[in-house]
Amino acid sequence: MVLFSGIFFSVNGLNTSMADTIENPKETCHKKQEKKSPMKTVNLYDTTLRDGMQGENIFFSPEDKIKIALRLDDMAIPYIEGGWPGANPNAMRFFELVSQTQFKNSKITAFGSTRRPHTPVEKDDTLKALISCGVGTVTIFGKSWDLHVNIMEITLEENLAMIRESVAFLMDHDREVFYDAEHFYDGYLDNPEYAMKTLKSAVDGGCRTLILCDTNGGTLPHDIEKITRDVDKALQKSFQEPIALGIHAHNDCGMAVANSVTAVRCGATMVQGTINGYGERCGNADLTAVMPILRLKLQMNCCSLDNLKKLRPLSRFVSETANMTPLNSRPFVGHSAFAHKGGIHVSAVMKEARAYEHMDPVLVGNARRVLVSEQSGKSNIKYKAREMGVAIDGDSRKHHGIVSNIKELEDEGYQFDVAEGSLKILMEKLTGQFQPHFDLESFRVTIEKDKERPCYAHAMIKIRVGDTVEITAAEGDGPVSALDNALRKALTNIFPDLNAMHLVDFKVRVLEGDAGTNAKVRVIISSRDENDIFNTIGVSEDIIEASWQALADSFQYKLSLQNQPTDNLNT
Structure with a gap:
């Protein structure tokens, strides 16, 4: 290399060690380097x-x-x-x-x-x-x-x-x-x-x-x-x-x-x-x-290859600091960059990743994702179950039953490829493995409006955690906000790690426009903790009911990622 006025210039003739090459072509979709080569x-x-x-x-x-x-x-x-x-x-x-x-x-x-x-x-x-x-x-x-x-x-x-x-x-x-x-x-x-x-x-x-x-x-x-x-x-x-x-x-x-x-x-x-x-x-x-x-x-x-593995975390950090929603379709580092939805694709990827991936996502700090939707097959279910830690035996009838159930729910308006938090809970329920961290007894939401101030909401909620019954109330800027605050208030004494989770997006979609105000709606809630963003979903003719489904799933999913609740459970 040659230096001119302190500026690095020449670029040829630099040899790299074998430790800085890419191993295993089946895993990385790159040819293994057998000897040192100039870069x-x-x-x-x-x-x-x-x-x-x-x-x-x-x-x-x-x-x-x-x-x-x-x-x-x-x-x-x-x-x-x-x-x-x-x-x-x-x-x-x-x-x-x-x-x-x-x-x-x-x-x-x-x-x-x-x-x-x-x-x-x-x-x-x-x-x-x-x-x-x-x-x-x-x-x-x-x-x-x-x-x-x-x-x-x-x-x-x-x-x-x-x-x-x-x-x-x-x-x-x-x-x-x-x-x-x-x-x-x-x-x-x-x-x-x-x-x-x-x-x-x-x-x-x-x-x-x-x-x-x-x-x-x-x-x-x-x-x-x-x-x-x-x-x-x-x-x-x-x-x-x-x-x-x-x-x-x-x-x-x-x-x-x-x-x-x-x-x-x-x-x-x-x-x-x-x-x-x-x-x-x-x-x-x-x-x-x-x-x-x-x-x-x-x-x-x-x-270096080691630094390249930090690429996706860097991308997410800059997005978060800029307060910009990460672009899912961004090449290499996007959430969807290595996502597979079609059953044929997933079946092939499980056998040979490079069949539908141009590189190993791990090399840029990303990960392969398999989506489950009405276009899914048994391969998708098998892959997702393994990824999410849901035990499914080799009985193909169970796989078929899960696929059929998901397709029926998506026909009703659910969309599990964008709500993996709810998908994990559903798969656990269908296989008898779901252990709820709390059960709803009842809730009540009231909305008030007068000429002096905008609408504001009150929510009172009654939940059961083990043998303990919690009744709390909270206010919010709207009914979902009030429910979120009340549920959080009831649970954080028992599960303090919930303080690290907060709602970052709330989407409502009318599914049957010709039904007017009686139309079924789909609610998708995006929540984030210190590690990731996850989505949950609810569907109902009642927007509060759909919102509650998505909200409750977000808390259940977050709690499923944690260990046992703290000792506060018995206090």
């Missing part, structure tokens, strides 16, 4: 904390950003972009916290622009903020598209000077500098000669890592391929010392990951992106997809 190294550059925050409804406090940065550091992401110093108090506070935080594997990067037009670099506030924020790595962007230069109402020559002088100023202050060539691919398609001049200006200023940006997200992979190859060839021909290229792709055509991978195959050695693809408009290249594609599909060295 191209690709540096990952995470911009979740800056570009990701430009996404709609995405916000991280400075403290949130530190927590995410530490998780990225644990993943050994080489570069973490923290924000634009001086642009807002959030960014400034983050860099203050960075100075008090130790990072073991990652470099925190500050982001900014070239100097303002006709302003000496030593007087430019943006460049001064980049120097004073205290980090050793800086990324600045400049204009590569003559269209934008004209919009700024400056000359093409002034833009080139802004790039060259800004890079040189930062290099003179001993900073590691990356240059983001904003709108490069669009600029190259319009005016390749000028776009290349902007890159040359950055190199003349001292930068040795140039990031080609598809800022509008409209470039397609075949253009990414041609332009990246042409640029790489031209740069290596024009300069005696090697120049590293990177890619920064947006997802407006749904091509950000494909474009990033294409650029790497054409010479790029850095990929900029965000966790979960968060970012402005349609988002950025999703590193949760880029990383396994590079490491597992293309055998490139962007992270």
Whole structure:
């Protein structure tokens, strides 16, 4: 490997040990490596904390950003972009916290622009903020598209000077500098000669890592391929010392990951992106997809296999911190990424996983899931029973009976492929293994409304836990909220771990619209604890009854995951 101005560049010739290869092709769907082989190294550059925050409804406090940065550091992401110093108090506070935080594997990067037009670099506030924020790595962007230069109402020559002088100023202050060539691919398609001049200006200023940006997200992979190859060839021909290229792709055509991978195959050695693809408009290249594609599909060295197993937990952590619902269909790390519903699929997967899986989900910290629905067969039931710890013997008649029961219930409106908590309880009931942690004796719900305040609800509930009868009452913003509060109040003295569970989503679906207010409704409740999110379901013509079914199942399911109740049971 070769270092230029502190920047890691060369990517060929890196050997990996057998411990870092993928074993057992039947389990991982990859060929076993019989000997050491060279792997191209690709540096990952995470911009979740800056570009990701430009996404709609995405916000991280400075403290949130530190927590995410530490998780990225644990993943050994080489570069973490923290924000634009001086642009807002959030960014400034983050860099203050960075100075008090130790990072073991990652470099925190500050982001900014070239100097303002006709302003000496030593007087430019943006460049001064980049120097004073205290980090050793800086990324600045400049204009590569003559269209934008004209919009700024400056000359093409002034833009080139802004790039060259800004890079040189930062290099003179001993900073590691990356240059983001904003709108490069669009600029190259319009005016390749000028776009290349902007890159040359950055190199003349001292930068040795140039990031080609598809800022509008409209470039397609075949253009990414041609332009990246042409640029790489031209740069290596024009300069005696090697120049590293990177890619920064947006997802407006749904091509950000494909474009990033294409650029790497054409010479790029850095990929900029965000966790979960968060970012402005349609988002950025999703590193949760880029990383396994590079490491597992293309055998490139962007992270270790051990760190790759942390990918799904990282994705969920960032989603939770952003207060965004995780996307089930997100490749590699989504809840549905390795889910199987059709009976034929499940039967095949149980015999040979790679028949319907392109890789082992364990490699990215995910897990195989088998769904049970009216499309299920005996294979689904057998798999789910084993997964959930429900004992089912080899009697095929019992399997058929469970499948038939599930299909009858789904005909009534239940949907067990989205309510695995209720599915586990149902399977235990059908096999005589269900042991309820509480039994309902009765409940009463009242709604009050007057002209001075909105509706509010009272619930009184009577339940039995073993030989103990609990009667409690509680208020809530609605009948389900009141029932939840009353049930929780009755149970938490006996099962204190319930405090870790709370409702995160409540969905109501009318099943027979032509029946008007007498229609049957389906209620799905999503609950979460410290480990996971789980769904339960209820169906009835009465929305309170359907809600109670789903609510009670959520408590029963949570309690089934725990050990025996505490000694408070006998008090």
